Amino acid sequence: xxxxxxxxxxxxxxxxxxxxxxxxxxxxxxxxxxxxxxxxxxxxxxxxxxxxxxxxxxxxxxxxxxxxxxxxxxxxxxxxxxxxxxxxxxxxxxxxxxxxxxxxxxxx
Amino acid sequence: xxxxxxxxxxxxxxxxxxxxxxxxxxxxxxxxxxxxxxxxxxxxxxxxxxxxxxxxxxxxxxxxxxxxxxxxxxxxxxxxxxxxxxxxxxxxxxxxxxxxxxxxxxxxxxxxxxxxxxxxxx
Numbered sequence: 001x002x003x004x005x006x007x008x009x010x011x012x013x014x015x016x017x018x019x020x021x022x023x024x025x026x027x028x029x030x031x032x033x034x035x036x037x038x039x040x041x042x043x044x045x046x047x048x049x050x051x052x053x054x055x056x057x058x059x060x061x062x063x064x065x066x067x068x069x070x071x072x073x074x075x076x077x078x079x080x081x082x083x084x085x086x087x088x089x090x091x092x093x094x095x096x097x098x099x100x101x102x103x104x105x106x107x108x
Numbered sequence: 109x110x111x112x113x114x115x116x117x118x119x120x121x122x123x124x125x126x127x128x129x130x131x132x133x134x135x136x137x138x139x140x141x142x143x144x145x146x147x148x149x150x151x152x153x154x155x156x157x158x159x160x161x162x163x164x165x166x167x168x169x170x171x172x173x174x175x176x177x178x179x180x181x182x183x184x185x186x187x188x189x190x191x192x193x194x195x196x197x198x199x200x201x202x203x204x205x206x207x208x209x210x211x212x213x214x215x216x217x218x219x220x221x222x223x224x225x226x227x228x229x230x
Contacts, residue, residue, distance in 0.1 A: 034216050043112075043220040049207060055218065087153060091215030096168045099153035 006100040012108040017078045021103045023071040023088035032092040039084040110134040112221035130186040130203030141206030141214035148199035193228045
């Protein structure tokens with residue numbers, strides 16, 4: 001299986017800050033990488049797919065980049081509703097598809 | 109709008125069978141890939157398997173042999189049955205829809221349910 005790692009595992013930031021999260025795959029996955037946001041008590045939400053394509057309805061302050069084995073999720077100006085846990089997930093070729101361990105974004 | 113709702117017993121005894129239902133509204137269950145995903149403290153998010161009505165079932169190798177996923181299109185429901193459960197199967201179980209109606213984005217999940225907690229304990 002393809003292993004996914006994320007860094008940092010958690011971070012503290014203030015409203016208005018620029019935040020970046022890194023995701024790495026154990027082998028090249030081209031751009032077959034998705035990002036999700038999960039807030040407590042809510043359904044996980046797809047933010048970006050194919051590494052950099054913004055899902056419909058997701059604010060443009062979210063962006064993604066990368067290919068191969070290294071990817072980045074950036075939030076340009078953190079908003080109160082963005083405090084959550086973020087997961088990357090690879091969907092390269094056939095399953096099993098695997099997720100990163102998550103990055104928890106907390107209020108400073 | 110598309111909504112998914114998982115349901116099932118919150119507590120299952122070791123060695124028994126876990127049965128969960130996902131009820132879909134706002135989308136055709138025949139036109140998309142539908143996956144089960146679970147989240148446990150020890151293993152994080154884990155994709156379990158998918159069902160595609162037009163032909164296609166795929167299970168995670170780690171669960172194959174214990175797992176059955178099926179669909180009732182008339183009821184718009186997706187089912188999961190996991191046999192011979194152990195404490196390692198304790199998790200929140202989610203159902204999720206694959207993005208679009210084709211194969212390419214079947215592993216990208218655009219709608220999820222809230223999840224249902226399952227605890228395996230005697």
